[in-house]
Amino acid sequence: RMVKMYMACRNDIHRYDASFIAVYKSLIPAEEELEKQRQLMAHLENLVAKEWPHAKLYLYGSCANSFGFPKSDIDVCLAIEGDDINKSEMLLKLAEILESDNLQNVQALTRARVPIVKLMDPVTGISCDICINNVLAVVNTKLLRDYAQIDVRLRQLAFIVKHWAKSRRVNETYQGTLSSYAYVLMCIHFLQQRRPPILPCLQEMEPTYSVRVDNIRCAYFDNVDRLHNFGSSNRETIAELVWGFFNYWAYAHDYAYNVVSVRTGSILGKREKDWTRRVGNDRHLICIEDPFETSHDLGRVVDKFSIRVLREEFERAARIMHQEPNPCAKLFEPY
Numbered sequence: 646r647m648v649k650m651y652m653a654c655r656n657d658i659h660r661y662d663a664s665f666i667a668v669y670k671s672l673i674p675a676e677e678e679l680e681k682q683r684q685l686m687a688h689l690e691n692l693v694a695k696e697w698p699h700a701k702l703y704l705y706g707s708c709a710n711s712f713g714f715p716k717s718d719i720d721v722c723l724a725i726e727g728d729d730i731n732k733s734e735m736l737l738k739l740a741e742i743l744e745s746d747n748l749q750n751v752q753a754l755t756r757a758r759v760p761i762v763k764l765m766d767p768v769t770g771i772s773c774d775i776c777i778n779n780v781l782a783v784v785n786t787k788l789l790r791d792y793a794q795i796d797v798r799l800r801q802l803a804f805i806v807k808h809w810a811k812s813r814r815v816n817e818t819y820q821g822t823l824s825s826y827a828y829v830l831m832c833i834h835f836l837q838q839r840r841p842p843i844l845p846c847l848q849e850m851e852p853t854y855s856v857r858v859d860n861i862r863c864a865y866f867d868n869v870d871r872l873h874n875f876g877s878s879n880r881e882t883i884a885e886l887v888w889g890f891f892n893y894w895a896y897a898h899d900y901a902y903n904v905v906s907v908r909t910g911s912i913l914g915k916r917e918k919d920w921t922r923r924v925g926n927d928r929h930l931i932c933i934e935d936p937f938e939t940s941h942d943l944g945r946v947v948d949k950f951s952i953r954v955l956r957e958e959f960e961r962a963a964r965i966m967h968q969e970p971n972p973c974a975k976l977f978e979p980y
C-alpha cells in the first residue's frame with residue numbers, strides 16, 4: 646500500500662540519474678592503478694616461478710571482478726597441483742622469498758580461516774594478500790566479471806550498493822553484515838528478475854566454459870560478447886534500479902521462506918535447500934546461494950541482531966529513494 650502511494654508521487658525519479666551516474670564514475674579506479682596492479686602481478690609471477698615453476702598466479706576479488714573501488718588491496722591466488730601440498734609450509738617459504746626481495750610488511754597468517762601471506766610493495770604502494778589453491782574464488786570472480794560485461798547497469802548498481810553498504814557500515818562480515826561478494830550477487834539476481842530481464846542466467850545456458858574445482862562442476866555460458874544487447878528492451882535507468890533494489894530488500898523479499906539464487910536466475914524456497922533452521926552457526930536469516938558452492942549461504946554470517954540492522958538500513962534506503970528531495974546525498978550519509 647505504502648509502496649504504491651510513493652510510486653504515485655515519484656514519477657520524477659529520472660531527475661536523479663545524473664547524480665547516481667556521477668557517484669558511479671567517481672568510484673571507478675583510474676587506469677594507472679590497474680597498470681600498477683599488473684606491474685606487481687608480473688613481479689610476483691617472476692618470484693614464484695623461480696621456486697615453483699608449475700604454479701600459476703591469479704587475481705581474484707574486487708581487483709579482478711570489475712567491482713573494485715580505487716585504492717583497494719589486491720587478492721592473489723597461487724594455484725599449484727599436487728595432493729601433497731602443505732599450505733602452511735608453502736606460505737612460510739613464500740614469505741621468506743618475498744621478504745628477501747625487499748617487499749614490506751610480509752606476514753604469513755597460516756592459522757587464518759583462509760591462510761594467506763600479506764605484503765606491501767613499496768614500488769607501487771599496493772598491499773596484497775596471497776592465498777593458495779582457492780580456485781573457486783578465482784572462478785566466481787570470472788563469473789562476476791562476465792556478468793558485468795553484459796549490461797553496464799550491473800556495474801552502476803553494484804558500485805552504488807557497495808558504496809552505500811560501506812558508508813552505512815553494513816559491509817562487515819565480522820559484525821554479522823554482508824560481504825561485497827554477497828551484495829554483488831544480490832544485484833545480479835535483482836537484474837535477472839526485472840521484466841523484461843536486464844541480465845540472463847548464464848549458468849542455465851549452454852556452457853562454453855567448464856572447469857571442475859574441488860569436485861564442483863563450474864559451467865556456464867561465458868561468450869558474453871554475444872549478449873551485449875540482452876537487456877536492451879528494458880529501459881529502466883539507474884535511479885529506478887537503485888530504488889527498486891532497496892524497495893525489494895526493504896518490503897518485498899520474503900525473509901522467512903526465500904533464497905535468492907543467481908545460479909538458477911530465480912527465487913528458491915528455503916525448504917528445498919534445507920535452510921529452514923539453525924545448524925551450528927548458520928541461521929539462514931537472509932539467504933543468498935553461492936552460485937557454485939550451492940550448500941553455501943552467503944547470509945550465514947547474519948545473526949539475530951545484525952539482521953535487524955540490515956533490514957533497518959534497507960528500509961532507510963528505500964524511504965530515502967521514495968521521498969527525499971535529494972536521495973543521492975542522503976543515501977550515502979556516513980553512519
Ligand code: CTP
Nearest residue numbers: 705706707713714717782783785786824825826
Ligand atoms: N569470496 C568467496 N566467498 C565468500 C566471500 C568472498 O568466494 N563468502 C571470494 C570471491 O571471489 C570474492 C572475493 O573472495 O570476489 C573477495 O571477497 P570480498 O572481500 O567480499 O569482495 P571484494 O570484491 O574484494 O570487495 P571489497 O571491494 O569490499 O574488497
Ligand code: MG
Nearest residue numbers: 706707717720
Ligand atoms: Mg576484498
